[in-house]
Amino acid sequence: MIKINENYLKLPGSYLFSEIAGRIRKYNENNPELDLIRLGIGDVTRPLAPSVVEALHRAVDDEAAAESFHGYGPEAGYEFLRSKISEEHYGRLGVKIAVDEIFVGDGAKSDTGNIGDIFAADSTVAVCDPVYPVYVDTNAMAGRAGNYRQADGRWSRLTYLPCTAENNFVPELPSTDEAAPELIYLCFPNNPTGSVITREQLGLWVDYARKNGSIILYDAAYEAYITEDLPHSIFEIEGARECAIEFCSFSKLAGFTGIRLGYTVIPRELKVDGTSLNSLWSRRQSTKFNGASYLTQRAGEAVFSVQGQKEVRETIAYYQANARTIYSGLSKLGWQVYGAVNAPYIWLKTPDNMGSWEFFDYLLEHAGIAGTPGSGFGPCGEGYFRLTAFGTAEKTEEAVARITTLVR
Amino acid sequence: MIKINENYLKLPGSYLFSEIAGRIRKYNENNPELDLIRLGIGDVTRPLAPSVVEALHRAVDDEAAAESFHGYGPEAGYEFLRSKISEEHYGRLGVKIAVDEIFVGDGAKSDTGNIGDIFAADSTVAVCDPVYPVYVDTNAMAGRAGNYRQADGRWSRLTYLPCTAENNFVPELPSTDEAAPELIYLCFPNNPTGSVITREQLGLWVDYARKNGSIILYDAAYEAYITEDLPHSIFEIEGARECAIEFCSFSKLAGFTGIRLGYTVIPRELKVDGTSLNSLWSRRQSTKFNGASYLTQRAGEAVFSVQGQKEVRETIAYYQANARTIYSGLSKLGWQVYGAVNAPYIWLKTPDNMGSWEFFDYLLEHAGIAGTPGSGFGPCGEGYFRLTAFGTAEKTEEAVARITTLVR
Numbered sequence: 001m002i003k004i005n006e007n008y009l010k011l012p013g014s015y016l017f018s019e020i021a022g023r024i025r026k027y028n029e030n031n032p033e034l035d036l037i038r039l040g041i042g043d044v045t046r047p048l049a050p051s052v053v054e055a056l057h058r059a060v061d062d063e064a065a066a067e068s069f070h071g072y073g074p075e076a077g078y079e080f081l082r083s084k085i086s087e088e089h090y091g092r093l094g095v096k097i098a099v100d101e102i103f104v105g106d107g108a109k110s111d112t113g114n115i116g117d118i119f120a121a122d123s124t125v126a127v128c129d130p131v132y133p134v135y136v137d138t139n140a141m142a143g144r145a146g147n148y149r150q151a152d153g154r155w156s157r158l159t160y161l162p163c164t165a166e167n168n169f170v171p172e173l174p175s176t177d178e179a180a181p182e183l184i185y186l187c188f189p190n191n192p193t194g195s196v197i198t199r200e201q202l203g204l205w206v207d208y209a210r211k212n213g214s215i216i217l218y219d220a221a222y223e224a225y226i227t228e229d230l231p232h233s234i235f236e237i238e239g240a241r242e243c244a245i246e247f248c249s250f251s252k253l254a255g256f257t258g259i260r261l262g263y264t265v266i267p268r269e270l271k272v273d274g275t276s277l278n279s280l281w282s283r284r285q286s287t288k289f290n291g292a293s294y295l296t297q298r299a300g301e302a303v304f305s306v307q308g309q310k311e312v313r314e315t316i317a318y319y320q321a322n323a324r325t326i327y328s329g330l331s332k333l334g335w336q337v338y339g340a341v342n343a344p345y346i347w348l349k350t351p352d353n354m355g356s357w358e359f360f361d362y363l364l365e366h367a368g369i370a371g372t373p374g375s376g377f378g379p380c381g382e383g384y385f386r387l388t389a390f391g392t393a394e395k396t397e398e399a400v401a402r403i404t405t406l407v408r
Numbered sequence: 409m410i411k412i413n414e415n416y417l418k419l420p421g422s423y424l425f426s427e428i429a430g431r432i433r434k435y436n437e438n439n440p441e442l443d444l445i446r447l448g449i450g451d452v453t454r455p456l457a458p459s460v461v462e463a464l465h466r467a468v469d470d471e472a473a474a475e476s477f478h479g480y481g482p483e484a485g486y487e488f489l490r491s492k493i494s495e496e497h498y499g500r501l502g503v504k505i506a507v508d509e510i511f512v513g514d515g516a517k518s519d520t521g522n523i524g525d526i527f528a529a530d531s532t533v534a535v536c537d538p539v540y541p542v543y544v545d546t547n548a549m550a551g552r553a554g555n556y557r558q559a560d561g562r563w564s565r566l567t568y569l570p571c572t573a574e575n576n577f578v579p580e581l582p583s584t585d586e587a588a589p590e591l592i593y594l595c596f597p598n599n600p601t602g603s604v605i606t607r608e609q610l611g612l613w614v615d616y617a618r619k620n621g622s623i624i625l626y627d628a629a630y631e632a633y634i635t636e637d638l639p640h641s642i643f644e645i646e647g648a649r650e651c652a653i654e655f656c657s658f659s660k661l662a663g664f665t666g667i668r669l670g671y672t673v674i675p676r677e678l679k680v681d682g683t684s685l686n687s688l689w690s691r692r693q694s695t696k697f698n699g700a701s702y703l704t705q706r707a708g709e710a711v712f713s714v715q716g717q718k719e720v721r722e723t724i725a726y727y728q729a730n731a732r733t734i735y736s737g738l739s740k741l742g743w744q745v746y747g748a749v750n751a752p753y754i755w756l757k758t759p760d761n762m763g764s765w766e767f768f769d770y771l772l773e774h775a776g777i778a779g780t781p782g783s784g785f786g787p788c789g790e791g792y793f794r795l796t797a798f799g800t801a802e803k804t805e806e807a808v809a810r811i812t813t814l815v816r
Contacts, residue, residue, distance in 0.1 A: 009683065286426055
């Protein structure tokens with residue numbers, strides 16, 4: 001008699017964004033006439049850049065003729081895209097990443113979710129709190145998280161790194177009294193808090209990981225939103241090639257949320273007990289994945305053209321302006337507001353000490369605005385709320401106006 | 409100190425098709441002037457159908473304007489595609505499959521590779537021998553396969569179902585003396601042998617699975633190549649909804665190998681100890697996957713239009729003619745040839761009792777033809793060889809001519 005993976009049964013409720021989508025669906029059904037403003041799920045609203053659209057049309061035409069048809073591609077991605085990532089993205093940062101250290105995939109969610117496959121099932125894991133739920137849930141599914149405790153909303157085997165207003169939402173190193181966590185998930189600019197990490201702070205983590213034989217899983221999905229002098233890649237930090245894997249995405253860089261493209265960087269010198277993690281991931285991907293769509297990879301290539309860069313930077317600037325609109329609008333109400341400056345997320349302390357889901361329902365019911373409850377990202381997120389900068393400028397301004405009216 | 413997933417270290421050599429690609433690359437480097445004919449990796453060569461190309465251009469234009477832009481889609485796929493699969497594919501077979509039983513993904517390789525996530529790590533597994541390597545390797549990675557024995561090329565914890573000329577390459581039920589395997593991978597029309605299963609034979613497997621509480625993982629990626637009265641879906645068999653998961657692909661149906669689209673069907677009544685596998689897979693996909701590309705899903709929708717169907721059927725007929733060309737050409741040489749009638753694969757006994765890899769090198773060196781060594785699919789494939797019908801008609805005829813010249 002077949003048995004299921006029992007770890008799945010330990011997962012509490014459904015995936016955060018599915019839960020939010022469900023509540024919004026219900027709200028819409030009950031209020032069909034109302035104009036809902038969605039600043040919840042971190043989805044973009046601007047169309048693809050013209051250069052990307054052109055590249056996609058060309059790629060479709062490639063697939064329309066036998067001479068230029070592309071079937072199965074290399075599982076790790078086409079050279080034309082990987083070399084652009086190496087030269088344009090990393091080259092510009094002054095970071096040397098070889099083409100064969102880059103694995104193109106269908107998005108950072110898949111890659112951050114699947115990377116656990118190559119590590120031992122009993123590896124110990126540290127996550128920030130609050131945190132992007134995928135890191136936690138995928139480790140829970142793999143059995144690494146232990147058991148979920150309803151009482152404090154934490155998993156028994158995870159190490160939580162509290163990110164609070166006190167530490168500016170940048171976690172401190174774990175106490176040296178405890179065994180170091182073997183896998184450490186970091187994400188900067190941070191989802192959900194919009195906080196950033198300095199080179200010095202990130203250097204402390206790299207040193208810690210090297211000293212303790214830990215691996216940092218670094219999610220850089222939001223690096224394009226950095227406006228200040230901060231690291232865009234963990235590989236800007238000395239020693240990171242010996243202890244870090246980096247995940248990047250075209251979703252927020254170029255609006256590819258519906259197109260699907262991301263990549264993962266595993267340096268060749270990153271080894272565990274002599275085994276190359278680059279080789280293990282290569283084996284994982286070539287066995288369980290058949291490469292990202294040719295069309296999408298051509299689209300990704302176009303993002304790195306001169307014109308493509310100009311266009312995607314304009315769109316990013318558009319979202320950055322939204323972030324400032326929300327940040328300054330809510331600050332004016334006397335609310336405590338974080339993030340926004342180097343990130344597309346605005347993280348706010350809920351007013352009147354409302355609970356996160358209470359504030360979610362309150363904002364949905366009274367202002368027709370959907371955000372994301374901070375507690376959905378972990379216990380330390382309770383009493384906080386996330387808004388995204390990915391709406392239209394009009395809706396974003398309207399949202400701030402509605403909240404201002406509601407509060408005053 | 410972090411540890412890796414040690415199961416990866418048990419995997420012998422690299423993934424079959426990567427190995428073949430490597431040998432071909434080397435051959436090409438040494439023989440740049442020669443015209444290699446690739447009948448190895450099961451990749452298509454015909455361009456996308458005009459209806460699909462049109463749909464892709466339209467979808468790209470959707471993404472080019474804010475009003476029609478699609479960002480994150482439902483993780484399980486858009487209703488517009490899932491309803492077509494339900495109505496057009498399954499409806500035509502007289503099989504009732506609800507929209508929420510269909511999970512759209514980026515290809516059958518990913519889904520057959522990832523499905524193991526929802527089952528217990530110690531589940532027992534049966535595979536055909538020879539077999540599509542992904543089923544074996546992904547279970548080995550999950551630790552279900554035990555240890556690889558160099559001596560007989562088998563994994564200690566897998567049950568092998570021999571598929572030989574004697575049983576027409578359709579496996580017999582396991583002996584009732586042994587505990588029934590909990591997961592049973594079946595693929596018909598079969599990769600690599602091109603063999604088919606009758607309704608009666610498949611009924612025996614469904615009865616066996618129901619009686620023993622096993623789950624059949626049914627790979628129907630090649631159903632579009634069936635020309636005789638045979639089941640296209642395991643759900644044509646009574647009782648299959650209680651014991652089977654089915655995987656389908658647009659790769660061979662519509663040439664989407666580079667575009668990436670497939671789907672997995674998990675009936676609602678498929679439960680293990682009261683837990684719905686449909687819910688578990690939904691949780692897996694919504695946590696670790698962000699949906700197939702919007703573009704690709706629109707392309708998939710177009711496959712089911714009247715004109716789309718006409719076009720893809722023409723291309724399938726083109727490949728089917730290739731299959732007949734190879735089948736009859738090699739039969740004329742007195743070779744034992746199998747498959748081809750209901751499948752895009754031709755499975756042949758190597759002449760002069762050559763080993764599979766020996767014949768691979770022989771054909772590559774002397775005829776400039778790349779096929780796939782049968783032994784790469786399992787020990788029972790030793791002494792066999794796979795050719796695919798996915799080349800161009802000209803190259804396929806040329807290949808048969810070259811082999812005929814070589815042999816005579």
